[in-house]
Amino acid sequence: MGLFHVSASPHTRDHVTTNQIMADVAIALIPASAFGVYYFGLNALVILCVSMLTCVLSEYIYNKLMKTPQTPYECSALVTGLLLGMNLPASVPIWIPILGGVFAIIVVKQLYGGLGHNFMNPALAARCFLLISFAGRMTNFTVTGVKESGVSSETVYKVLNGASSVDGISGATPLAVMKAGGEADLFDLFFGFTGGTIGETSALMILIGAIYLIARKVISLRIPLTYILTVAVFALCFGGRGLDANYLLGQVFGGGLMLGAFFMATDYVTSPITPMGQIVFGVLLGIFTGIFRIFGGSAEGVSYAIIFCNLLVPLIEKVTMPRAFGCKKRRKG
Amino acid sequence: MALTFKGGLHTYDGKDLSKDKPITVLLPKGDLVYPMSQHIGAPAKPLVAKGDPVLVRQKIAEAGGFISACIISSVSGTVKAIEPRMTVSGAMSPSIIVENDHEYRTVEGFGEKRDYKSLTKEQIREIVKEAGIVGMGGAGFPTHVKITPKDDAAIDYVIVNASECEPYLTSDYRIMLEYPEKLVEGLRIEKSLFPNAKGIIAIEDNKPEAIAKVSALVKDDSDIEVKVLKTKYPQGAERQLIYAATGRQINSSMLPADAGCIVDNVDTVVAIYHAVAETTPLHRRIITVTGDAVADPRNFWVRTGTNYAELVEAAGGFKETPEKIISGGPMMGLALFTLDIPVTKTSSALLAFTKDEAAEYEEGPCIRCGRCVSVCPGRIVPQKLMEAAQRFDDELFQKLNGMECCECGCCTYVCPAKRRLTQSFKQTRRSILDSRKKK
Numbered sequence: 001m002g003l004f005h006v007s008a009s010p011h012t013r014d015h016v017t018t019n020q021i022m023a024d025v026a027i028a029l030i031p032a033s034a035f036g037v038y039y040f041g042l043n044a045l046v047i048l049c050v051s052m053l054t055c056v057l058s059e060y061i062y063n064k065l066m067k068t069p070q071t072p073y074e075c076s077a078l079v080t081g082l083l084l085g086m087n088l089p090a091s092v093p094i095w096i097p098i099l100g101g102v103f104a105i106i107v108v109k110q111l112y113g114g115l116g117h118n119f120m121n122p123a124l125a126a127r128c129f130l131l132i133s134f135a136g137r138m139t140n141f142t143v144t145g146v147k148e149s150g151v152s153s154e155t156v157y158k159v160l161n162g163a164s165s166v167d168g169i170s171g172a173t174p175l176a177v178m179k180a181g182g183e184a185d186l187f188d189l190f191f192g193f194t195g196g197t198i199g200e201t202s203a204l205m206i207l208i209g210a211i212y213l214i215a216r217k218v219i220s221l222r223i224p225l226t227y228i229l230t231v232a233v234f235a236l237c238f239g240g241r242g243l244d245a246n247y248l249l250g251q252v253f254g255g256g257l258m259l260g261a262f263f264m265a266t267d268y269v270t271s272p273i274t275p276m277g278q279i280v281f282g283v284l285l286g287i288f289t290g291i292f293r294i295f296g297g298s299a300e301g302v303s304y305a306i307i308f309c310n311l312l313v314p315l316i317e318k319v320t321m322p323r324a325f326g327c328k329k330r331r332k333g
Numbered sequence: 334m335a336l337t338f339k340g341g342l343h344t345y346d347g348k349d350l351s352k353d354k355p356i357t358v359l360l361p362k363g364d365l366v367y368p369m370s371q372h373i374g375a376p377a378k379p380l381v382a383k384g385d386p387v388l389v390r391q392k393i394a395e396a397g398g399f400i401s402a403c404i405i406s407s408v409s410g411t412v413k414a415i416e417p418r419m420t421v422s423g424a425m426s427p428s429i430i431v432e433n434d435h436e437y438r439t440v441e442g443f444g445e446k447r448d449y450k451s452l453t454k455e456q457i458r459e460i461v462k463e464a465g466i467v468g469m470g471g472a473g474f475p476t477h478v479k480i481t482p483k484d485d486a487a488i489d490y491v492i493v494n495a496s497e498c499e500p501y502l503t504s505d506y507r508i509m510l511e512y513p514e515k516l517v518e519g520l521r522i523e524k525s526l527f528p529n530a531k532g533i534i535a536i537e538d539n540k541p542e543a544i545a546k547v548s549a550l551v552k553d554d555s556d557i558e559v560k561v562l563k564t565k566y567p568q569g570a571e572r573q574l575i576y577a578a579t580g581r582q583i584n585s586s587m588l589p590a591d592a593g594c595i596v597d598n599v600d601t602v603v604a605i606y607h608a609v610a611e612t613t614p615l616h617r618r619i620i621t622v623t624g625d626a627v628a629d630p631r632n633f634w635v636r637t638g639t640n641y642a643e644l645v646e647a648a649g650g651f652k653e654t655p656e657k658i659i660s661g662g663p664m665m666g667l668a669l670f671t672l673d674i675p676v677t678k679t680s681s682a683l684l685a686f687t688k689d690e691a692a693e694y695e696e697g698p699c700i701r702c703g704r705c706v707s708v709c710p711g712r713i714v715p716q717k718l719m720e721a722a723q724r725f726d727d728e729l730f731q732k733l734n735g736m737e738c739c740e741c742g743c744c745t746y747v748c749p750a751k752r753r754l755t756q757s758f759k760q761t762r763r764s765i766l767d768s769r770k771k772k
Contacts, residue, residue: 003670003671004655004656004658004668004669004670004671005656005668005670005689005691005692006668006669006670007657007668007689007691007692007756008668008753008755008756008759009659009663009664009665009666009667009668009742009755010663010664010665010691010742010743010746010755011657011659011663011664011666011668011686011689011690011691012344012345012664012690012691012746013691013693013694013746013751014746014747014748014749016749017694017750017751018700018749018750021700021702021749071697114698115697115698115700116698116699116700116701116750268700268701268702268703269700269701271701273701273703273706273714273716273717274706274714275703275706275707278703317717321714321717322706322712322713322714323712324584324711324712324713324734325338325572325573325576325582325584325710325711325712325737326572326582326583326585326587326737327584327734327737
């Protein structure tokens with residue numbers, strides 16, 4: 001009999017792998033993106049596919065050019081692509097997702113060291129880059145694909161009005177309606193029959209995906225819950241409408257908050273690793289989102305709040321290092 | 334509600350393979366090997382020379398220092414050699430090799446019943462010391478040192494660690510089912526050393542039969558309590574166990590006695606019973622031989638010094654070629670490249686697996702998922718610790734509480750990127766401890 005394997009303990013491993021986690025995130029995004037395709041039409045499907053393909057290809061080509069081994073984490077690039085696509089309006093020309101995908105993967109992710117080393121969420125950084133560069137196209141929610149037979153043509157009307165009532169960098173439009181003093185139709189907002197980017201409109205579909213992720217223990221509720229609650233509290237205090245349920249729920253279900261809170265703020269790489277840090281992160285996200293939405297020029301603030309707070313992560317971690325078991329003093333990292 | 338601590342994890346526990354197999358006595362066939370280092374502390378010093386005859390239960394090596402333990406022969410025969418032999422850690426340790434005459438002649442007077450109540454505390458401690466008893470949970474800390482704290486009156490709890498949280502291990506469980514009265518009596522003896530101490534037997538809730546048996550035996554003892562712990566790894570880690578059983582917290586620089594606790598493993602307490610009440614020193618071990626490569630997983634009563642290969646043979650040999658052999662549990666045990674290793678006082682199990690899970694996966698980049706943070710029983714941040722370890726930044730490593738790591742392996746187990754965190758921590762901790770010693 002030959003020699004047996006020798007290695008340091010532990011000798012057993014959990015079967016969850018990085019790629020599986022990424023695949024779970026992609027699966028959890030299916031309901032929301034499927035709704036986007038149903039609601040915004042075939043154009044949305046094209047955008048999503050182009051975006052995913054660009055991201056996966058960018059990673060492949062980058063690795064090829066840099067002569068680094070092809071990473072077996074293709075699902076990671078896939079998720080970035082899907083999230084980027086979901087953050088674009090369905091009306092954008094085809095080169096927008098291509099440009100965004102290349103920017104997300106090459107500039108934000110690979111140039112900083114690849115998976116696990118980017119300090120900003122690639123999909124969101126790409127979205128913000130596109131928003132700043134091509135404001136008009138990125139906020140054009142007058143989608144030709146909107147089904148005429150859709151539940152509420154009134155909503156579409158509101159959307160159109162809303163979009164034109166604020167300046168260029170406006171986000172999802174029900175928020176703009178509310179910002180202009182109007183009322184959002186909560187039913188439409190919750191189910192997603194409203195203007196916005198491909199993947200952010202249906203709170204219901206996003207929640208279904210989120211429940212899957214929580215059940216699979218991919219994400220915890222620490223960041224999304226504190227984030228959403230803080231936004232609601234902030235809107236209550238500074239929104240100028242007091243305890244107006246319609247307004248507060250509009251703030252929660254409107255715009256990119258649901259998608260951002262459950263799928264982008266929870267991005268492992270760019271959120272704090274300490275449990276206490278995650279709560280601080282959620283609160284900060286809520287505050288910044290509130291500031292951007294209520295006091296900023298734009299009606300939307302989720303994307304900017306998240307990438308800004310991404311930059312604060314090292315600091316948050318530094319002050320939220322847990323107290324070790326049996327040690328009295330909290331030591332700072 | 335079962336008691337527990339924060340962190341930890343559940344794994345496939347594999348205990349079904351051997352938990353219903355009664356303990357069977359296994360007699361050694363070949364030579365017996367007694368390494369002089371089978372405990373924490375100074376190696377023992379041989380008292381015999383080549384060619385000397387030895388008897389069962391004869392002390393063949395004496396403690397080599399204050400923290401050390403003597404070694405007892407488990408067979409009768411002749412000393413064949415005193416030479417370095419390989420131990421579980423892979424290191425060569427000076428060992429006494431005894432040729433077994435298979436007659437098992439014992440030292441006179443040993444094995445007789447004795448009423449411990451007539452003994453003084455000093456006598457009990459001396460008996461434990463002379464019996465060569467060490468912590469049999471794995472660490473091998475000399476028990477006579479452990480039961481001699483600065484102040485007997487300051488000990489509030491004597492805790493029997495019966496959690497057996499390592500997957501696959503069933504030896505402690507079998508002891509509790511087959512001779513719980515020895516365990517309980519051993520605890521009574523140990524407790525009698527400490528005037529203010531209460532006894533706690535802490536058992537995980539996946540062993541209801543053991544809980545029932547032991548509870549029935551202590552129902553009339555007002556100061557002994559069975560505490561049911563949640564089944565979770567590493568529930569049996571000393572610090573986590575103390576916390577779950579008493580709510581007290583200690584860190585790496587404290588001893589359990591600092592929190593008024595003495596913690597002993599099941600087999601250790603039984604060894605104390607044997608030594609004190611039956612004048613039988615420690616020369617045997619209950620060991621589980623299991624794993625998917627073993628034909629007939631079993632629990633054995635085996636004499637220390639027996640070769641591991643004989644254990645495998647007694648368990649029906651290998652039904653498939655094993656890829657990995659582990660002495661101890663899969664989470665903290667040591668991998669062996671050969672079976673030519675003797676059973677020592679701290680051998681709790683011999684596992685043989687057809688697949689080496691540790692070699693199955695490639696290491697990938699950390700995605701900061703935080704799973705390591707949520708399972709770490711020491712409430713450290715392994716992800717940050719790993720960065721310090723990889724940069725050989727010992728100062729940062731200590732600042733991040735790296736020395737609080739108990740090397741339980743939870744972080745490595747859960748890591749989806751399959752990073753070998755525990756391995757790096759072990760290495761860094763050793764080098765830091767070594768450099769401290771040099772100073």
